[in-house]
Amino acid sequence: MFSSMVFYPLAICISLLVSSLHMVAAHTHVHGNPADELVDIINKNRTAHKSSKLYDNPGLGCMALQYIQAYNGTCDESKSPPEVDITEVFAPDCGVELPTVQTISGRLLACRSHYAKPPEAFSQVLIESKKSLSVLYDGNHTEVGVGLSGTNSDGPYFWCVLFGSGQPNSTFELEGGQALKQKQGCFSGSGVPCSAALMSKVLWSFTGLMVLVAVMGSSCLFL
Ligand SMILES: *[C@@H]1O[C@H](CO)[C@@H](O)[C@H](O)[C@H]1NC(C)=O
Numbered sequence: 001m002f003s004s005m006v007f008y009p010l011a012i013c014i015s016l017l018v019s020s021l022h023m024v025a026a027h028t029h030v031h032g033n034p035a036d037e038l039v040d041i042i043n044k045n046r047t048a049h050k051s052s053k054l055y056d057n058p059g060l061g062c063m064a065l066q067y068i069q070a071y072n073g074t075c076d077e078s079k080s081p082p083e084v085d086i087t088e089v090f091a092p093d094c095g096v097e098l099p100t101v102q103t104i105s106g107r108l109l110a111c112r113s114h115y116a117k118p119p120e121a122f123s124q125v126l127i128e129s130k131k132s133l134s135v136l137y138d139g140n141h142t143e144v145g146v147g148l149s150g151t152n153s154d155g156p157y158f159w160c161v162l163f164g165s166g167q168p169n170s171t172f173e174l175e176g177g178q179a180l181k182q183k184q185g186c187f188s189g190s191g192v193p194c195s196a197a198l199m200s201k202v203l204w205s206f207t208g209l210m211v212l213v214a215v216m217g218s219s220c221l222f223l
Pocket residue numbers: 070071072074079
């Protein structure tokens with residue numbers, strides 16, 4: 001029989017359990033794919049500034065991740081990979097059809113020793129000067145792709161945004177509609193989750209929350 005002595009702890013326990021389940025749900029949402037989140041932030045900022053919304057092109061996104069990989073984890077933004085790598089290395093490694101590759105109409109690149117969530121990565125890492133704002137708002141852009149990666153779970157973390165000005169659905173086209181699998185990192189537009197190093201950290205914190213829910217759930221059973 002329920003006495004109020006038992007009932008109150010049980011009610012508290014259940015409401016705590018429900019709120020921690022909410023935390024897990026929020027957490028999963030936030031970490032869906034930070035590259036896609038960054039594209040959303042870019043588009044919101046552009047449209048607020050009366051610039052057009054850009055198409056989230058997975059071919060361009062994958063090339064942005066390849067672009068980062070050309071730095072071999074060396075956080076030296078001045079060492080741009082040679083232009084020729086775009087067609088000779090990045091496109092083939094992503095499965096982008098060569099005839100659909102076009103010139104990149106703008107580029108934002110940054111690296112830091114610590115990870116930043118998409119809103120901070122946007123405002124504090126990528127957009128740090130008037131020059132990067134003019135790249136962001138350029139009226140010639142029609143499409144965008146974002147790549148990000150950490151070479152291992154301690155960084156450095158790289159963010160790369162590539163803009164294109166071609167016909168969104170006939171440039172940077174992927175053979176068979178899907179990018180070749182990338183070793184690590186995240187890119188936008190594909191609906192594919194991030195792979196390896198960067199995400200292991202995120203997964204660990206997710207696992208931590210799941211354990212919390214399990215512990216709370218089982219302690220509720222004992223009441
Ligand atoms: C990365 O490694 C490749 C191959 O070893 C080399 O050609 C390239 O210059 C390196 N890039 C940087 C930025 O060090």
